[in-house]
Amino acid sequence: DTGVSQDPRHKITKRGQNVTFRCDPISEHNRLYWYRQTLGQGPEFLTYFQNEAQLEKSRLLSDRFSAERPKGSFSTLEIQRTEQGDSAMYLCASSHPGDGYTFGSGTRLTVV
């Protein structure tokens, strides 16, 4: 297992377009997390899954954001009608509850 993979690494999109990011966690980990990190800040929690069940969504996650984890494997994070304020690094992590988290390299989104 090569760790947590995220695709794409970079995404530039025009305002108003939809984007989708993918995360492939470590296969033995049943939990998957999405975080968002803006410049000069620490990562902020967005949402997380245990297997295929989405357990919580942060209030940071507006209705334009949706995340899925079909079959409890990979996860996707979609942003509809992107805005400039969505520009950030989107980080995915996986873990067992209470264990250390393994983060992916992130997807850097730029909305122009």
Next chain:
Amino acid sequence: AQKVTQAQTEISVVEKEDVTLDCVYETRDTTYYLFWYKQPPSGELVFLIRRNSFDEQNEISGRYSWNFQKSTSSFNFTITASQVVDSAVYFCALSVLSNDYKLSFGAGTTVTVRA
């Protein structure tokens, strides 16, 4: 609610100097974990250490050492004999049982090591 404070925004040192990064946390939980992560310019968060709330032993790993003091709610990190490759943003994070162990991060400290 839980909170992590990293009061130092930026630290600049000359190679071979020691550097200590401060981390103060707040939680009412008695069961929690503390973490340090390194984020180099490439962007990936690299795990450095995890400590649980019941283990106050200090830890040393090579040039890295950590000082956990529950009495002051601090979990400080020291890099001894810093090197240019240590230049990165360092994050302290907290996960607590009552929050289902989701990570809460501090704002990070940018460390620049000059040759």
